Amino acid sequence: YxxxxxxxxxxxxxxxxxxxxxxxxxxxxxxxxxxxxxxxxxxxxxxxxxxxxxxxxxxxxxxxxxxxxxxxxxxxxxxxxxxxxxxxxxxxxxxxxxxxxxxxxxxxxxxxxxxxxxxxxxxxxxxxxxxxxxRGEDFVSKAQYKMEELLSSLNLLQQIQPKSILDLGASPGGWSMQVAQAFPDSRVLAVDKGSLHPSVLALPNITHSATTLTPANAESVLSPHSPFDVVVCDVNMHPAEACTLLRPVLSYLRSGGVLVFTIKCFFKQVKASGSDLIDTVKRFLSPGHRPRGRGEEGEKASGDGGAAADAHESEEEGGHSFTNIEVVWLVANTIHERTVVAVKE
Ligand SMILES: C[S@@+](CC[C@H](N)C(=O)[O-])C[C@H]1O[C@@H](n2cnc3c(N)ncnc32)[C@H](O)[C@@H]1O
Structure with a gap:
């Protein structure tokens, strides 16, 4: 800086x-x-x-x-x-x-x-x-600053030059706009029942699927556009719920593809419990992941019972495995947010 x-x-x-x-x-x-x-x-x-x-x-x-x-x-x-x-x-x-x-x-x-x-x-x-x-016309949401910062500070997406991108929870379209402009040769599928800003819709490489994604409609919504090279997701949900939403979606991300999503902790004690949530997400992405220096007892006592249970469920299911998992605190993240970037094995 x-x-x-x-x-x-x-x-x-x-x-x-x-x-x-x-x-x-x-x-x-x-x-x-x-x-x-x-x-x-x-x-x-x-x-x-x-x-x-x-x-x-x-x-x-x-x-x-x-x-x-x-x-x-x-x-x-x-x-x-x-x-x-x-x-x-x-x-x-x-x-x-x-x-x-x-x-x-x-x-x-x-x-x-x-x-x-x-x-x-x-x-x-x-x-x-x-x-x-x-705040020019090219900015449609505050969230957009996160993707702008990520694209300017992390080379991973540029390295894979994605051709097919999914933005899950896209409205009003800040993230979609950023990736669509950064990769003009790609196609961006923006999924959200909420509308997209006209300047986002005007981009030639964006398709809006105006729906709420569920396990039931995931195949019909995603498979015509898959496999995706990149999946980005910025939904306002408890991280465990976001993992549940992402579970079926990640089948449509190709091996070697990149996942970017925001962990949002909607409570004040982010320092105390935030690390548990981050571990929950890491376990979801990498089933072998164990928090350093903590045994099973410690995990059970961690206070995010539902989230931890969910993560264990994903381990039982086998889930998808990711490497190079990075949890970053962008300047554009709020104090309660972290951005996760991971590569699918
Ligand atoms: C914080 S906003 C996203 C902002 C966006 N990243 C941007 O830059 O403009 C979160 C969005 O996720 C959407 N959402 C939540 N659950 C969803 C689901 N299951 N399927 C599709 N969209 C969902 C909401 O409708 C909401 O518009």
Missing amino acids: HAAVGATTVERWASDLIFFASDKREEEVVRALCSCFLRRSVQRLFVVQQVVKGDEDELADKLVEAASALSPRTFRYIGYPKRSEGVVGKAMFERGLGFSPTSFTSVLYGGVIEKKGVAFFGVSQREPFQREMV
Whole structure:
């Protein structure tokens, strides 16, 4: 990430604020952000002109001082953290500055880092980079950022140059769009009873099967398009349920084909129980898998009883076997998600 923005010094100023010095010009930094998956994570970019000791009041004083050198004097204020905008804005208004959210001539921006007891600020002719500015028409869902990041950071899919791809649970079509554009010679089957965004449907290599996949209809829906070189799946389900959904589907993935799916843990204790869920998925994908350093007793006591039972069931059935199983935490994954990538044996 440092390289993308040309950062020479990096300091974490707060849990959601990183300061970096860069030898690149502002436009170059913004271009670098916009052209890589970091744009998903960076909310705003402030160009720091000065750092001073003090709180919101001092920040307002400094901003008024900087603004009074400018004319005409109608401003917009953008602040960090967002909740401080009102306080600092009001303090500046009381000191005589005029504000307009639409017809401003300069943008004032600033932030207070409470823990360090310092504030930073700057004045600009235009708005600082904001994430909304790069949400182009080519993005149809937030989920799409995950596939974009995966494609840009993992070479596996490029290596196999897939010709046939299944996107299970595709609506509104972010993942389908990413893979269809990355592999224009492929055919993408997007299965979801939900609709696809018109810009996804407009792609020449996408077929929408508007249905909910079940074990009963799996053959009629999938076999005309199979075998698949890649199966991707981003359904909102407990990982054990997702495994159950995937079980019949994986027969249609060719040997050497790649599976990508999101593990979603819909509860707060992701750190405590998340690893059990990841083991559940690993056992499902690789029946011989045993969590390291844990015996049968430990597994039984793991607290995800249903999931573990399901995984054992899949072992009994023999299931499908995968190698190179990687569980990655993408920048675009939420705190409760991990992305699994695996190759079918
Ligand atoms: C989080 S959304 C997928 C977002 C998508 N990856 C994107 O980038 O736009 C999950 C979707 O899975 C679909 N889904 C859940 N179970 C399904 C099933 N059995 N068959 C097909 N689609 C299913 C839901 O209808 C929902 O639209």
